[in-house]
Amino acid sequence: MTDVSPLFTPFRLGQLDLPNRFVMPAMQRGMCENGRPKPELAAYYARRAEGGVPLIIGESSAVDHPSATAQPNSSWLTAATADAWARCVDAVRNAGGQMLLQLWHEGAVRNDGHALSPSGRVHPGKANGRAMTLEEMKAIGEGFVRSARIARAIGAAGVEVHCAHGYLLDQFLWHGANERDDGYGGPDIADRVRFPAEIVSAIRRECGPDFLISLRFSQWKEVDYGARVAADPAELEGMVTILREAGVDVLHCSTRRFWEAEWADDGKNLAGWVKALSGLPTITVGSVGLDTDVMTTFIEGTDPASRIPEAIAELEARLEAGEFDLVAVGRALIGDPDFVTKLASGDPGAIKTFRRSDLGTLEWDTSVIEEVHRATA
Numbered sequence: 001m002t003d004v005s006p007l008f009t010p011f012r013l014g015q016l017d018l019p020n021r022f023v024m025p026a027m028q029r030g031m032c033e034n035g036r037p038k039p040e041l042a043a044y045y046a047r048r049a050e051g052g053v054p055l056i057i058g059e060s061s062a063v064d065h066p067s068a069t070a071q072p073n074s075s076w077l078t079a080a081t082a083d084a085w086a087r088c089v090d091a092v093r094n095a096g097g098q099m100l101l102q103l104w105h106e107g108a109v110r111n112d113g114h115a116l117s118p119s120g121r122v123h124p125g126k127a128n129g130r131a132m133t134l135e136e137m138k139a140i141g142e143g144f145v146r147s148a149r150i151a152r153a154i155g156a157a158g159v160e161v162h163c164a165h166g167y168l169l170d171q172f173l174w175h176g177a178n179e180r181d182d183g184y185g186g187p188d189i190a191d192r193v194r195f196p197a198e199i200v201s202a203i204r205r206e207c208g209p210d211f212l213i214s215l216r217f218s219q220w221k222e223v224d225y226g227a228r229v230a231a232d233p234a235e236l237e238g239m240v241t242i243l244r245e246a247g248v249d250v251l252h253c254s255t256r257r258f259w260e261a262e263w264a265d266d267g268k269n270l271a272g273w274v275k276a277l278s279g280l281p282t283i284t285v286g287s288v289g290l291d292t293d294v295m296t297t298f299i300e301g302t303d304p305a306s307r308i309p310e311a312i313a314e315l316e317a318r319l320e321a322g323e324f325d326l327v328a329v330g331r332a333l334i335g336d337p338d339f340v341t342k343l344a345s346g347d348p349g350a351i352k353t354f355r356r357s358d359l360g361t362l363e364w365d366t367s368v369i370e371e372v373h374r375a376t377a
């Protein structure tokens with residue numbers, strides 16, 4: 001790490017003065033019961049804030065619509081869970097941090113017969129679920145807004161709209177899953193981004209100008225690592241411009257490895273392209289401090305090795321080149337809550353490397369994802 005690392009310079013995000021550039025991304029941790037975070041989830045978040053992470057994004061929470069998830073251990077963000085989420089927000093604030101709550105609908109990534117997707121598909125060649133009607137879209141959009149209103153009421157700094165990894169809103173973005181011909185799908189990215197953008201505008205209208213709205217998206221899908229929402233920079237520019245105009249404050253660009261160039265003839269990663277094309281702050285993510293990506297952890301069940309000095313040097317160079325503003329650290333922060341303070345004190349060698357066993361009792365149904373990987377192998 002350089003003497004004055006750019007990773008430890010302050011950054012103003014909306015109304016938040018963040019003392020450094022680290023963020024903890026949303027990660028389901030299996031610590032919810034009946035959709036309610038247990039006290040141990042609040043303690044887990046607070047511990048990362050104590051460890052120097054100024055911005056914590058809560059695990060994906062099903063929005064206030066009955067179709068939002070079929071996963072039994074998932075969190076929900078509804079009137080029935082508001083007090084349990086308030087406990088998390090308060091615990092993080094008391095530890096000196098701030099929270100965004102992640103709003104999620106899993107769409108067709110489920111096996112229970114109630115899967116909804118833009119045009120009845122989750123992956124080319126695989127029928128899964130049925131196409132959503134405009135009435136269902138309206139009701140689900142209202143569910144996102146109700147959950148955002150709850151986040152604001154309990155003191156969260158904002159929300160993150162989950163538009164990544166192949167779940168419902170990403171199924172709208174992705175041409176492989178969205179063949180609608182009613183202005184919400186088809187070959188034009190402007191049509192495919194319309195539903196997510198309408199949800200963002202509705203949250204902005206409801207929650208006011210000071211409420212942070214992050215939108216997380218990815219080119220890759222859990223069911224298809226090579227998928228692309230935006231085929232080229234021009235499509236990406238069209239998409240992020242519409243999202244910015246809808247009221248997004250920060251774009252969280254999910255990649256499996258932050259050091260990979262998004263397009264071959266330029267070294268910028270996805271966050272770098274998005275920042276250049278949108279003018280908005282961006283968050284980068286993907287295997288910070290580790291040598292294998294998150295899907296290797298899930299599907300192969302292997303343990304990564306530490307990769308800290310190379311990662312920090314590369315993050316610093318890219319941050320100084322203006323590619324992104326914030327860096328999300330996932331598994332490495334599960335492995336060691338003091339990841340950031342140990343870096344700050346110049347002792348990266350003391351960081352405990354993430355092990356898959358650190359995931360503890362998390363029971364996450366990856367059967368739909370694994371089925372598609374088998375079918376397309």
Ligand SMILES: Cc1cc2nc3c(=O)[nH]c(=O)nc-3n(C[C@H](O)[C@H](O)[C@H](O)COP(=O)(O)O)c2cc1C
Nearest residue numbers: 025026027028059060285286287288294329330331
């Ligand atoms: C246990 C676990 C649960 C996750 N749950 C979510 C989630 O709820 N929402 C989400 O957007 N990403 C989720 N992710 C992805 C992470 O936010 C992050 O993008 C990914 O782990 C890559 O970062 P890393 O390589 O630093 O771990 C999860 C990852 C892990 C390891």
